[in-house]
Amino acid sequence: MRLENIVLDAGDPGRVGRFWEAVLGGERLSDGPEGFETRLPIPDGPVIDLCVQPVPEPPAEPLRLHLDLLGGDRQLELVDRFLALGARHLDIGQGDVPWVVLADPEGNPFCVMEHRDVYCDTGPVAALPLDSADPERDCEFWSWLTGWTRADGVAPCSLRHPSRRGPLLELCPEPAPKGRAKNRVHLDVRLDPGDDADAVAAGIVERGGRELDPGWGDLPWRVFADPSGNELCVLPAVT
Template sequence: MTLRPAQVNMKALDDSAVGRFWAEALGWRLFRPGATLYVGPVGDFVWPDPVTLGINVIRVPEPKTATKNRVHLDLATTSAAHQAELVARLRALGATPACAGRGEAPWTVLADPEGNEFCVLEPRKVHRDTGPLAAVVVDCADPRAMARFWNGATDWTLHEVTDERAVLRSAAGVGPYLEFLRTPDVKTVPDRIHLDLLPYPGDDPAAEVARLRALGATDLDVGQGDVPWTCMADPEGHEFCVLAPSA
């Protein structure tokens, strides 16, 4: 039994506008497979995508607070010229400069039209085969503890763990990375962005949820009511969902 990260879940006041922005930003397209909007690679719609993490954009009534998101996306570039071109194109799409408090850095920090921070990274060899989405990055107090939980919770492989950061990636060696970075700030508001995890066909979602509780996850009631997924939080309070298994 195990779980796979299936998608990035992103809340939005205007799901269509946010979905269009991220589709243009990543060179992907929009799908409306059900009640929510999905941003995924160009081509025939496949869910869950076998390589990358698509973005499921969920309409909510609450706007983002002024508090910096503790989960953000990093975008990959292939050259300095590509980085500069991508930043300019994103600005034209409605992105705005954002300060992430890290001082001078070779990457550029922007925010999407609803204020969700993200980074356009300088070219890095480690991201040469990730596709446009380089990483999902999570601020945390203890990367080692996060590595223990998420390495146990999912079938992704732990690539690096130090006091400052932990890095996981699909065992197939494809798609984006999942990074946990040590930061001094603490979690004060619900995450605007979180991961959705998916059991493999034939696995028992209730057993998976019980296994996550044993690893240190807790159940969350966010007013979801009677739904086929389970809302949980990791040991530092980062929300995530365990979805109903695919057929």
């Protein structure tokens, strides 16, 4: 299994997707009624796509997963560039912090980070902070699910692709328990050829997750929640 997609909900996937492609310098894979997909530039690292999928209503809270973008010495220059592309400043109660909080064209928050040594070789997305009721437990869950391993970071537990390239997956203490609303950003995991989908589903449940029925009919993928309730999708292997 491998982490394949970062998925954002949007009312206008093309508009939001083209914004993010310009921000990240991605390679476009698709742009149509089913959504927008662009590939993150991570030389010699994992293959991760940013997908923007259509939803019938504007995304709402909670925001339990977001993107922290690499800023470093170019932080203010990049903030200006992102504002010119359609972002806006956003106050989510962050106070006086060294990073800058912005929103994409549909209001999805993201951060442009200051320099941190742990962001070496991440590519444009430095980190993926994910709310967790128990970061140590969820770290073990996501490590098993993705094959990523523990890495130095600022969160209680951080995971990274074995190549030590690409973003950190940061398990962060949640400010409040997961509610009933669907996360506006989630992760997709892709099965490898030979993986048994039912065995993976059983493994998710054994580790504290659960399978969900979103009521979307017959889908080629399966929807789950991690032990803290964060939605994720398990995609079939590509043959």
